[in-house]
């Protein structure tokens with residue numbers, strides 16, 4: 001067991017607020033964890049992140065083990081010191097990257113696959129560069145093409161060197177297009193890896209077990225029961241969340257009641273507005289998602305309803321000609337420093353001229369927007385009015 005204290009503060013049906021105490025500080029939950037893949041949240045400084053109210057970040061073990069590598073970071077005093085962030089940090093296990101370099105690449109899918117009316121199937125992104133067997137994940141480095149093995153033991157060892165507050169055990173993330181037979185086989189592997197991971201874990205870092213099982217009820221329940229029986233500090237729900245929002249909601253409804261009430265629950269890699277409401281009301285405490293900063297780099301700025309369009313409820317494309325002379329801030333209802341100081345016209349100009357400041361300003365606003373949403377969600381749970389807030393946001 002590592003250093004983690006979690007206290008549920010208040011409840012509104014299944015939704016809950018809590019205090020999560022980790023080695024480097026306290027987080028209010030439900031919380032959206034900004035993603036700092038290569039030890040940086042793209043286009044933002046740690047000073048920006050402090051100013052916009054981020055309490056915790058998640059970094060990527062796969063990328064950091066390759067560049068610069070865990071030994072270098074350890075010699076430089078650990079990840080906190082390396083990236084100048086003195087609040088809590090999480091590192092993932094590398095399992096999700098194995099998926100995106102392996103099955104995700106071959107199937108050209110993410111954690112969810114919606115073959116609906118407007119769905120445009122992505123082109124396969126080439127052959128898998130990751131192979132999985134019971135020992136671990138074999139892959140080629142995207143930096144120098146060298147062959148690497150990420151085993152459950154190695155993943156823990158690397159994360160111990162990096163020194164985040166909370167670390168994840170290695171898991172195999174299956175694709176929404178994997179069949180049940182494969183998902184079941186993979187589940188046994190993930191369970192063995194979880195046991196190996198927790199057995200060799202030897203620091204005061206909090207350790208997180210990951211529930212897998214795709215979108216099959218029996219597999220998800222079996223996994224939740226098994227992972228919950230190991231003495232993890234916290235639980236994450238990973239892997240494929242199926243082929244529809246309903247599948248994702250089902251997964252949460254099967255898994256969450258089987259996890260210890262007094263430990264935090266993290267839904268891995270999910271974090272758009274609708275999914276946050278759907279997951280918080282089913283009892284999820286932690287999220288992480290690249291979306292706010294990723295869409296920022298494509299020139300999309302978050303906006304509160306009812307200002308968005310029917311198609312894009314929570315975002316607007318600031319590089320569009322519509323905003324060329326617009327004197328309003330990105331979101332007239334936002335109190336962030338970008339909205340207090342800059343016009344849409346100016347940010348439109350920054351995008352049109354590929355000026356780097358544009359990325360910083362929209363990323364700042366987008367993350368502020370999402371963290372403000374999380375603050376409103378926590379307040380509404382404390383006041384037992386989550387459903388009212390959900391209607392205000394989603395209609």
Ligand SMILES: [Zn+2]
Pocket residue numbers: 330331334335336337338339340365366368
């Ligand atoms: Zn703003």
